Amino acid sequence: MSIRPSETVFRPRDVERLVVGQATSDGAGVKLTRVLAQPLQRRLDPFLMLDAFGSDKADDYIAGFPDHPHRGFETITYMIAGRMLHRDSAGHEGLLENGGVQWMTAGRGVIHSEIPQQQEGLMEGFQLWLNLPARDKLSAPWYRDFTSGELPRFTTDGGVQATVIAGESHGTAGAVTREATAPLYLDLHLPAGARFSQPLPAGHNAFLYVYRGELDVAGAAVPAGRMAILANEAACDGVVVEAAGVETRALLIAGRPLNEPIAQYGPFVMNTEQEIYQALADYRAGTLTGG
Numbered sequence: 001m002s003i004r005p006s007e008t009v010f011r012p013r014d015v016e017r018l019v020v021g022q023a024t025s026d027g028a029g030v031k032l033t034r035v036l037a038q039p040l041q042r043r044l045d046p047f048l049m050l051d052a053f054g055s056d057k058a059d060d061y062i063a064g065f066p067d068h069p070h071r072g073f074e075t076i077t078y079m080i081a082g083r084m085l086h087r088d089s090a091g092h093e094g095l096l097e098n099g100g101v102q103w104m105t106a107g108r109g110v111i112h113s114e115i116p117q118q119q120e121g122l123m124e125g126f127q128l129w130l131n132l133p134a135r136d137k138l139s140a141p142w143y144r145d146f147t148s149g150e151l152p153r154f155t156t157d158g159g160v161q162a163t164v165i166a167g168e169s170h171g172t173a174g175a176v177t178r179e180a181t182a183p184l185y186l187d188l189h190l191p192a193g194a195r196f197s198q199p200l201p202a203g204h205n206a207f208l209y210v211y212r213g214e215l216d217v218a219g220a221a222v223p224a225g226r227m228a229i230l231a232n233e234a235a236c237d238g239v240v241v242e243a244a245g246v247e248t249r250a251l252l253i254a255g256r257p258l259n260e261p262i263a264q265y266g267p268f269v270m271n272t273e274q275e276i277y278q279a280l281a282d283y284r285a286g287t288l289t290g291g
Contacts (some may be wrong), residue, residue: 007170009197009238013206015220016231021052031060035227036128038264043229044205045257046131046181048073048269050227052078052211054124061123064115069288070106071279072269074130074178076185077102077114078165082123088112089289092143099148101165103176107132107139109279109288126209126251133180133258134271141289146175160196163187168255169198182256190215190243191252198252199238206230206239206254213248214242217254222250230254250266 005280019040021033036050055061064084076097077084085132088104096102097112104110116123132139152164154172164174167184174185182204188196190213200206208215208228215222221244222228230239241250261271268279282288 007197007199009199009240011130011236012197012218012238013200013230013233013236014218015222016229017221018222019227019229021225021227026065027050029063030065031055033088033225034209034223040229041262041264044207045259045262046183046255047205047253048129048131048262048264049127049130049170050209050253051127052209053126054192054211056122058118058120059114062119065113066115066247067113068267069109069111069283070267071109071282071288072106072275073132074103074105075129076128076165076176077104077125078128078187079125082125083117084123084125085115085117086112086143087147088141088143089143090143092141093141094145096145097147099151101146101151102173103144103146105132105139105142107136107141109282110141111289128185128253129181129269130178130255131258131260131262131269132183134260134270136180137270138171144176151175156194156196158194158196159191160194161189162196181258184253186252188241188248188250188252190241190248192246192248193242195240195242196239197238197240200230200236200254201256202232202234202236204254204256205232206252208239208241208250208252210250212250213246214244215248215250217241244256 021035165185
């Protein structure tokens with residue numbers, strides 16, 4: 001498809017800094033890399049966390065994520081390879097498979113599990129946490145599975161293949177939109193030497209995560225396994241990336257900051273400490289998911 005003038009970026013953003021994720025484990029011992037951690041929550045508002053997981057060793061993932069609670073935000077799980085079964089206290093159940101996305105709004109509370117449905121082979125993907133505005137933190141839980149075939153895609157004239165999980169890119173609307181945070185979530189597959197431009201509102205926080213190959217972003221090299229935080233400048237109108245001589249895959253994520261207080265205690269993200277205490281009390285009393 002042709003690139004319309006409205007999709008041209010005239011003054012691209014620079015890379016503010018590169019971030020190396022920290023190896024950790026979560027759930028029942030699943031090994032992962034925490035790319036966006038709590039110290040970056042204010043800088044990358046409305047995003048709270050990004051985990052990358054990938055292993056062909058079953059012991060690294062087989063125990064999965066048994067029942068655990070959430071309140072006050074949304075989780076977006078993107079499965080590159082593997083199979084994961086989701087069940088939750090709101091009655092939702094779904095099998096997340098290769099190339100699929102699971103979007104869950106925890107809202108006022110949900111208890112769920114994510115258990116691998118394979119005994120061997122590669123399991124790879126990402127989980128992103130997206131904050132909810134204060135007015136929606138106690139909303140009803142919501143859940144939707146998208147198979148790989150249901151996710152909108154397009155290919156540029158330069159051969160870049162883009163999957164639009166959220167937001168809009170090059171005239172293609174994503175699987176999910178959110179009014180308050182206006183998230184953009186793209187998975188980009190770039191042939192060697194290919195370029196891709198994406199307009200971005202100047203006030204939106206944005207970052208890239210390269211998971212194959214290497215990107216050139218405004219002259220800065222971003223290798224695999226690195227997150228590039230994009231600088232916010234009023235005069236900039238987007239980002240331009242180029243695959244630096246090798247086939248490259250990367251996530252481009254951006255959103256409108258909420259500019260609200262963030263109070264987090266483990267799986268609960270609210271606006272005040274008192275709301276955290278209430279979430280803990282509700283969970284202990286068995287009323288976390290109540291009306």
